[in-house]
Amino acid sequence: MKLVLLGTAGGPRPSVNRSAPAQAIIHDDQVHVIDCGNGVARQLALAGIPRDQLTGVYITHHHADHMMDVGALPLIAWTDGRDLPIDVYGPSGTAHMIDEFLSMTAPELAARTATTGRVPFPGLLRTTDLNAAGVVRERDGLRVTTQLVDHPPFDVALGYRFDAGGRSVVISGDTRYSSALIDLARGADVLVHEAIYPDAVGAQLEGAGAETLRQHLMSCHTTAEQAGQVATEAGVGTLMLSHLVPGSDIVTDQMWLDAASRTFRGRIIIGRDLHEINLDPIHDQEKSYVEA
Ligand SMILES: [Zn+2]
Numbered sequence: 001m002k003l004v005l006l007g008t009a010g011g012p013r014p015s016v017n018r019s020a021p022a023q024a025i026i027h028d029d030q031v032h033v034i035d036c037g038n039g040v041a042r043q044l045a046l047a048g049i050p051r052d053q054l055t056g057v058y059i060t061h062h063h064a065d066h067m068m069d070v071g072a073l074p075l076i077a078w079t080d081g082r083d084l085p086i087d088v089y090g091p092s093g094t095a096h097m098i099d100e101f102l103s104m105t106a107p108e109l110a111a112r113t114a115t116t117g118r119v120p121f122p123g124l125l126r127t128t129d130l131n132a133a134g135v136v137r138e139r140d141g142l143r144v145t146t147q148l149v150d151h152p153p154f155d156v157a158l159g160y161r162f163d164a165g166g167r168s169v170v171i172s173g174d175t176r177y178s179s180a181l182i183d184l185a186r187g188a189d190v191l192v193h194e195a196i197y198p199d200a201v202g203a204q205l206e207g208a209g210a211e212t213l214r215q216h217l218m219s220c221h222t223t224a225e226q227a228g229q230v231a232t233e234a235g236v237g238t239l240m241l242s243h244l245v246p247g248s249d250i251v252t253d254q255m256w257l258d259a260a261s262r263t264f265r266g267r268i269i270i271g272r273d274l275h276e277i278n279l280d281p282i283h284d285q286e287k288s289y290v291e292a
């Protein structure tokens with residue numbers, strides 16, 4: 001099993017340094033993508049991950065930075081040759097989004113099917129709305145489990161856990177400090193947790209609505225210290241901070257590290273786009289993206 005951070009920003013605003021939050025889990029020649037912000041398909045291309053192996057899509061919640069491309073990613077996978085089913089999971093309302101996307105793209109789908117002889121795209125999509133904790137999928141040696149995390153104002157926000165070959169990866173999604181997430185992450189090898197740096201958030205916001213947004217950020221997300229606390233209470237091996245707010249260099253890697261290491265003594269990685277961890281027992285090694 002391999003984990004790739006496709007994007008490590010938080011929020012819908014495009015950023016030069018980080019793409020929208022998303023992760024890929026690759027297992028047994030199957031690609032599973034958790035969250036689909038704008039540009040997720042291009043991040044797969046940059047990571048060298050074949051889109052025609054897209055098997056599962058998992059949406060954590062319905063903020064735009066997590067679901068803008070929930071229809072676009074499977075469609076691009078289909079144009080790249082995918083002719084096997086793609087399972088899409090997400091909070092209640094996800095199936096409706098997919099239906100609306102299929103309506104919106106009907107002319108494209110009809111034209112491309114006619115000119116390429118491809119199997120029709122809508123028949124490949126199998127969508128499941130989730131609104132409770134439990135096992136989402138157990139197939140081909142991979143088990144996916146979900147928990148309800150805490151991200152107001154959404155009624156349903158989900159964290160996901162992937163277990164395969166005795167190794168495990170947990171994705172927090174967006175959440176404030178969550179005891180349900182601690183349960184989900186118990187004993188995991190890697191916990192990818194969102195993080196906010198409160199002292200630097202205020203400086204970024206200005207204009208009408210800034211105070212409302214600041215209040216939302218502070219009450220619905222997790223500080224790096226709290227993410228460290230979650231990692232400690234869950235007993236995970238490695239904490240990866242991602243969905244970094246702010247994602248600019250105002251907060252350096254060392255600052256994130258200092259904050260998280262106040263509460264977590266294990267290994268901490270400050271997420272960068274395309275950072276990759278191989279969790280196979282034989283080659284437990286990683287490579288990280290080096291900026292040219
Ligand atoms: Zn977010």
Ligand SMILES: [Zn+2]
Nearest residue numbers: 061063151174
């Ligand atoms: Zn959110």
